[in-house]
Each structure stands twice: as C-alpha cells, then as structure tokens.
Amino acid sequence: MKLKYLGHSCFLIETNGKKLIVDPFISANELAKDIDVDAIRVDYVLLTHGHQDHVLDAETIAKNSNAKIVSNFEISSWYEEKGIPGHGMNHGGSWNFDFGKLKYVNAIHSSVLPDGTYGGNPGGFVIESAGKRLYIAGDTALHMDMKLIPIVSGKLDAAILPIGDNFTMGPDEALLASDFIECDRVIGCHFDTFGYIVIKDKEAVIERFKKKGKNLSLPAIGDEIAL
Numbered sequence: 001m002k003l004k005y006l007g008h009s010c011f012l013i014e015t016n017g018k019k020l021i022v023d024p025f026i027s028a029n030e031l032a033k034d035i036d037v038d039a040i041r042v043d044y045v046l047l048t049h050g051h052q053d054h055v056l057d058a059e060t061i062a063k064n065s066n067a068k069i070v071s072n073f074e075i076s077s078w079y080e081e082k083g084i085p086g087h088g089m090n091h092g093g094s095w096n097f098d099f100g101k102l103k104y105v106n107a108i109h110s111s112v113l114p115d116g117t118y119g120g121n122p123g124g125f126v127i128e129s130a131g132k133r134l135y136i137a138g139d140t141a142l143h144m145d146m147k148l149i150p151i152v153s154g155k156l157d158a159a160i161l162p163i164g165d166n167f168t169m170g171p172d173e174a175l176l177a178s179d180f181i182e183c184d185r186v187i188g189c190h191f192d193t194f195g196y197i198v199i200k201d202k203e204a205v206i207e208r209f210k211k212k213g214k215n216l217s218l219p220a221i222g223d224e225i226a227l
C-alpha cells in the first residue's frame with residue numbers, strides 16, 4: 001500500500017492496483033496550490049464526513065474519474081442525487097471492495113454538507129488491503145471506541161490521526177490515541193492548513209512520540225509513505 005499526502009486530511013492511496021483518494025480538499029488549500037485537481041484520477045473517493053475541508057474537491061475528482069464515492073449513507077446519497085455513483089455505509093459496517101475490505105468506524109465530531117444538508121454522523125475508516133491494515137480516524141476527538149479497533153479489526157500497520165488541535169485531537173490526545181489503537185506508526189494530518197491548527201514545533205511533537213516508542217510522521221505535501 002502506497003500513500004501520498006496531498007495536504008490537510010487528503011491522502012492518495014494506491015493498493016491492489018486501485019487508486020483511492022481520502023477527503024480531497026486541495027483547490028482551496030493555499031499550501032496545496034501546486035497540485036492540479038483536474039489531473040487526479042482515482043477509482044474511489046472516500047469521505048469521512050461532510051465538512052468542506054474534507055469534501056471540497058470530491059465532486060470534481062469523482063466526475064473526472066468516473067469514481068465511486070464511499071462514505072456514510074447520508075453523504076453518499078447526497079452525491080448520488082448529483083449523479084455520482086456512491087456506496088453508502090454506516091458505523092460498524094464493512095464491505096469487501098475490489099481493492100480490499102473497508103470498515104466505517106466511529107468518530108466524535110460533527111458533519112454537515114456544504115449546502116447545509118445533514119451529513120449523518122462523522123466517521124473514520126479501517127482499510128485492509130494488500131496484507132496491510134490502515135486506520136484513518138477522520139476528524140475526531142480522542143474517544144474510548146478507538147480501543148475497539150484492534151479488538152475488532154486486528155493489528156494495525158499504521159494510523160492516520162488528526163493532530164492539529166482546536167477542531168480535532170491535538171498532539172497529546174493523538175499520542176494517547178496511538179495507545180488506544182495499539183499502533184506505533186502514526187501519520188499526522190489536519191495540521192498547518194489554517195491558523196488555528198498550526199503546529200509550530202514539529203520536532204518537539206515528533207520527539208514526544210519517540211519517547212513513548214512511537215513513530216510519528218508529519219508529512220509535507222507530496223510526501224510518499226509506503227506501508
């Protein structure tokens with residue numbers, strides 16, 4: 001499984017010969033202005049929740065790619081009304097896609113679509129593909145249900161956790177989350193994009209994880225990570 005960071009909470013995932021994009025927020029992200037959204041082609045667009053900073057470019061990318069949108073039922077239905085094929089899920093459910101098994105899991109946050117439509121409850125994903133298991137937490141607070149993830153899904157190879165604070169967990173809670181999910185390899189997201197979520201001293205945060213035996217990456221846009 002290969003990941004590429006496209007800024008904020010957006011990752012391009014290549015696995016089992018398929019391409020997935022998670023939470024595309026590129027065209028309004030100043031930090032990602034070198035990325036050409038119109039050139040992106042994927043098989044699936046995965047959306048954790050309905051907020052603009054996660055769904056902004058979903059429609060463009062899905063239409064350009066003839067891709068399917070996978071999210072909770074409320075969000076996938078909203079896109080289906082726009083003529084984009086969707087696969088709706090809900091919390092605790094899994095489905096075997098051609099790229100692997102995907103589970104929609106709990107998050108503590110809010111979720112409304114850009115036009116004010118109710119976006120259902122926010123979530124995260126566990127992807128099992130090509131012999132690897134990746135947890136994508138989505139926007140979330142630290143919560144006890146994270147402890148269920150290794151129990152239900154098994155040992156994780158890596159986790160993408162929000163770490164920018166204010167709207168989601170900050171570094172201290174993300175570190176606790178890595179204990180809850182029993183995963184030592186953490187990829188941070190949802191940092192630096194806006195003023196409220198800037199991580200000033202990245203080295204200090206990485207060091208804090210290191211002291212607890214954890215590997216934290218705070219990727220730069222364009223960075224590639226192999227699992």
Ligand code: NI
Pocket residue numbers: 049051109110139
């Ligand atoms: Ni959000």
Ligand code: MN
Pocket residue numbers: 051053054139167190
């Ligand atoms: Mn967000």
